[in-house]
Structures are given as C-alpha cells and as structure tokens.
Amino acid sequence: MAKTQLQGPPIRKDGLQIDERRHFQEIFWTVERFAWIIFALILLLALLGLTGSGGYFAKTTQTLDAGTAEYARFSRWEASDEMRFTFNAGAGTHRLTIEPAFYEYLQVEGVQPAPERAFFNEDGLVMEFAAEQGAPLSAVLYYRPLRPGYLSYRVVLDGSAADLATVVLP
C-alpha cells in the first residue's frame, strides 16, 4: 500500500497523472447496465406480487369441499397480512382448524368475526364460528410473520383439509 502511494498514479500520454483504469470502467459500465435490467425485472416481479403486499400472484385461493381458503403466497417478515376463509352455506356452526406449525411462524393479531370459542385438539387450534342455519360465513385472520422462511401448514374447514404454503420474505 505504502509503495503505491509513494509512486503515485501513472502519467497518461496527455500528461495527466491519474489512475483512470479505463478498461475496468468499461467493464463496470456494462455491469451497471446489466444491473439496471435486473432492477427493472425485480420491480416487475414486485408489481406482479411475487414480493408480497398486493399484486396478481401475491394471494391465491384454494377451493375445498366446505369452502375456500384465500391466503398469501408471499408474506413479509413483521408486516401484517391476512387470510380469508369462506365457509359454504350449511350448518349453523363452522369450524376452522389450523395446525400448530402456523403459529410457530405467524403471530395471529385478530380474527374477524371473533370465534364463538377456540380450543386446541390434536390437529391444532380449532375456532368455531356461529352463523344462521344455511348462511355462508367468511372469516378473516390477521397475522404477522415472526420470522422469514418457508411455511407449510394444514387448515381444515368443516372437516375438509387443505395444505397451504406461504413464503415469508425477509
């Protein structure tokens, strides 16, 4: 390091003493332009919803015999998100079960409407919602991811199960 400082930068043909490294610059300018394309592609992916928080691919819906589960494919660490469970018209009481793996990654901030009762059984946390006989019901679960990673969990709507997966981005 000391030797380089004592020698100083090289002197160019035009007399200017400067360490321009033009070849390096040429390569870097090309890398720069390539990086800008990557930036644009990442923005495009974000607009499509592949980085969570809205967009066409951010959420998906899985249809079950007893209803539908609309959930996020991509959530963000420490950012609130929601999933919606819609029960088909039928019994007066609808039952939503979510396995414990869900709660290891996600902190539930609230459920709308509030369940009539909640309890644990061997499948996980069971929430029971009341509805008039023959009326459909939609329940929204608000959550907040506790850590980034890939989360796979099972939900059961009135006895019909579905395996869902959410990627929690850092």
Added chain:
Amino acid sequence: MDSVIRGVVVYLFLLVVVRLSGRRTLAQITAFDFVLLLIVAETTQQALLGDDFSLSNAFVLILTLFTIDIAFSYIKGWSPRAAAMLDGTPTVLISLGKPDEVAMRRARVDLDDIMEAARQQHGLERLEQIKFAILEVGGNVSIVPK
C-alpha cells in the same frame, strides 16, 4: 444478533445498489436527488430498526455500521482492485480540450454539467478554455483550465 445482521445486510445492499445505479452526482445534489436521498434514508431507517426503538438496538446498529465502514477502509487499503470496485475510479471526460463522447455518455455526464463545474471552479466562459475535465470518484467534475 438480529441488529448486527440487519445492519450488515442493509449496508451491503445500499452499497451495491448505489454503486450499480451509477449515481455520480452526489457532490451536486439536484432536487430529484434530494427527494431520493430523503426517501432512501427513511426507508433504510425502518428496515434497520424494525419495531425495536431501544437504545441498545440503536447503539448496536451504529457500532455495526461504523465497524463495517472501518473494515472496508482497510480492505480498500490492502487491495487497489477492491478500492476500484467499492469506490470506482476517476473518468477523464475531456482530454487536451477534446471531449470523450463515449465516456460522457456512459457516465451520464453532459457538456452542461462540465461547463457548470468550469464556471464554478474557475469562472471559465467557454468549452475551449477547458484542458481537462475529470469525473472524480466522489461524483464531482473537476476542471483543469488551459
């Protein structure tokens, strides 16, 4: 641990993005640059702190950022190649009065920028009064008059 990882990741990400964005106008901030700087600063602050506004978190983050900065200064001292990668190198835009159009285009500097620097630094009036114009590592254009 989380604070240190956040600090390192955010620092490196910003370093890469700022370096690759090729923004060499940091020395002369325009209105757009100022807005960009404010937004980036606010966004970075939230990403760094998360929900933890404790003094401990702030102290650990500040120490993390300064330590990375010191580490990089040593790396740059040891390796000129690393220094060129991290800081960039100066670019000669005008040599012996002749503009290098390729360099100017690729560095996104036009003659107006050069003339502005010439007026500010030496009170020059015309392009032909400039012998050398160099886009420095810090983003400013330095002028050597004839």
